[in-house]
Amino acid sequence: MNSLVLSFQEIKDTQLSLVGGKALNLGALSKIQGIQVPDGFCVTAAGYQKALEHNETFQALLNQLTMLKADDRDQIGEISEKIRQIILEIKIPSDVVKAVIHSLSQFGEEHAYAIRSSATAEDLPHASFAGQHDTYLNIRGKEAILEHISKCWASLFTNRAVTYRIKNGFDHSQVHVSVIVQRMVFPQASGILFTADPITSNRKLLSIDAGFGLGEALVSGLVSADCYKVQEGEIGDKKIAAKKVAIYGLKEGGTETKEVHFDLQKTQALTDFQILQLERVGRQLEAYFDCPQDIEWCLADDTFYIVQSRPITTLYPIPEAHDQENRVYVSVGHQQMMTDAMKPLGLSFFLLTTNAPMRTAGGRLFVDVTPMLASPDSRKMMLGAMAQHDPLMKDALTSIIERGDFIKPLPNDQSSGKSNKSVPPTKPKAQIENDSTIVSDLIKKNQASIEELKQTIQTKSGSELVDFISEDIGTLKKILFDPQSSAVFMAAMDASSWINEKMETWLGEKNAADVLSQSVPHNITSE
Structure with missing residues (x-):
């Protein structure tokens, strides 16, 4: 196995620093049974480091960059441009070239490829770096592919990528880039699938954005996408956008923007059957990675291909319950007028002082009130107490109860003859x-x-x-x-x-x- 180039199948889940987050995810995706991933390989970060390790001018400019703040826009732009120029002019090491050409011969030099950057600080659970580095579509021929590998290396130092690293506390010298070379798929439709709704944060509501042709039209904001909402096999809200243009690949390489025929502009990009088919793919990936996913997909020849899957980083975290049951949590911070996040020491200390079933998420404390709402007796007492000191929270809890399907009801404590052990007993008021x-x-x-x-x-x-x-x-x-x-x-x-x-x-x-x-x-x- 060559450390300069790895096929997706060869990538191990311990090689983040070698292949970057995007390629690491593709390696995992390619091994999931039933998930279709276009073939390809990764030019690892070892090649990038090898090309630049003895370049003193690059190192000097990198040191200057580490001294800047996010507000130093002019200096960031000036230094970043110089670094990009150095990377584009530098000769790719001969052993890297040899490894790339060998892999191309295995996957087929005659095919078109997507060339995509994969930084070693990318697609992480806490920072996605989405859209910070460059992608090039429908690239044909080994010379063009090698040229675009250099362009992906250089995209590590776009102004936006440098500023993003500064704002998120990443050391420029510790972030490297690998390059994905992946067989192009020429889709009839493509888009993005969120296994949790990015607008409401509802983890049971799946959201699909879809358009005709390549997904770049959606990502770049060139067109509005159809939006479909799906929950547990049921299609809910559907918004069909007027899709006036679409991006398609050209046989000779590159892409073109074409006008969509008027009769098709308000047609669903996906049929209802395909929407539900895609929902099942999304839930399979979410279960595999054990967290909500932001998935890039395309549909070609009635087959869904997955070209990326990353954690959704914008969702508010939820407490770990270690089961799939619905739960209701009440914010301790809102009850105590202390809504700022707490430090880990403060959280652990607070947890030691209470007998309540408290959980942590996002640096804040929550009480699991699900058992209390499930029992008619304790529910009545709880809603009564809430009505006194937080009427809005009482209204919210009432809405949840009235849904009827969210909390599994328990028998009345008194009528069952047994106490609900998960609900703390109510002590008589001291006189x-x-x-x-x-x-x-x-x-x-x-x-x-x-x-x-x-x-x-x-x-x-x-x-x-x-x-x-x-x-x-x-x-x-x-x-x-x-x-x-x-x-x-x-x-x-x-x-x-x-x-x-x-x-x-x-x-x-x-x-x-x-x-x-x-x-x-x-x-x-x-x-």
């Missing part, structure tokens, strides 16, 4: 006396506890400090869940609810307690 000093006494008690902690913690460091904090969590939880303290703030919530209800009934004033609470000192929410 508090009408004592004006109770709040100040609780504050003094907590402050004394903090002062004692400060004195003790100053003597700890390193692993001893971590062990001390872990042991002290028990004391902290006793303070946080002190029945007397809970009774005080529940009394305040009940009072607010009573005031709102009575003032609206008697005086027509809505949410009077919200106005009153703004006069209370140290109320973070009101302030």
Whole structure:
């Protein structure tokens, strides 16, 4: 196996730094049973590095580039142009040329090929680099293919690619590029398939963009695409665009833009049967890669070919549930007025202080309320509590319940004779006396506890400090869940609810307690 050139079948899933994200994905796709991928090979990043490793001018310009910020547009443009020119003028190493020509002889020199860049920091779960590097279609002949390999190397330093790396914290000197040489498919239709709807983030709603001819017309924004929405084998919304032009490949090489016949402009690019066929392909790829996918496809001779599949990086992450059941999560941050992301240490500490079924996603905390909504008894209590402190969230939960098909209902706790173990039991409210000093006494008690902690913690460091904090969590939880303290703030919530209800009934004033609470000192929410 030659490390300079690898066929898709030879690419291993550990070779990201050698072939880049796009080629790595093609290697994986080519091994999936039932998925059709046009044949091809990858000129690895080793060839790119070999061509430039002793070029001192390139290294000097690269060092200058690392000193720039994203706002330094003029300097980025000037230095990037010089680097691109160096790469285009440099001679491709003879062993790279030899390996490319050998692979072309195996796949067929007479065929047309798509030449595509595959950077080693591309198509990653956290950064897609989509559209940052160049692709060339319908390239014929070994000389033209070698020329476009150099052009793909140079596209690593387009202004947009350099700026993207700077904004996302990638080191220019650590990002290399391989080049995909893939047999051209001349499709009747092509487009993009999202296995989760990019507009609503609904992971069960699949979205297909489709147009006639090559997909470049859609990617470049030259034409509007048909858009089909599919969920669990059912086609929902269909928007048929007026597809006035399409891009097609020429026999002699290159592409041309042609006007679509008027009678076909408002015709579906895919039939309903083909839409559902493509949905099944998308779900198969999503299951294989274990995350929602952004898939480039084309249809030729009634066969769907997949030319790329990458993770969708714009979806908000969801907590890991380790099953396929529907779940409902309530944001802790919105309840506590702390919607910014938390750091990992803060998240882990918060999780140690609670008995609630909390989950993390996107640097934030969520409570899994699915079991509570499934049971009639606990559902009623939860909606009642939500109505008091977050009416909008209560409305959202009610909408989910009314759908009827989202949550599997459990029998009523009382009628079944068994308790729902996943729902924490509701404790009776602690009784508090009408004592004006109770709040100040609780504050003094907590402050004394903090002062004692400060004195003790100053003597700890390193692993001893971590062990001390872990042991002290028990004391902290006793303070946080002190029945007397809970009774005080529940009394305040009940009072607010009573005031709102009575003032609206008697005086027509809505949410009077919200106005009153703004006069209370140290109320973070009101302030």
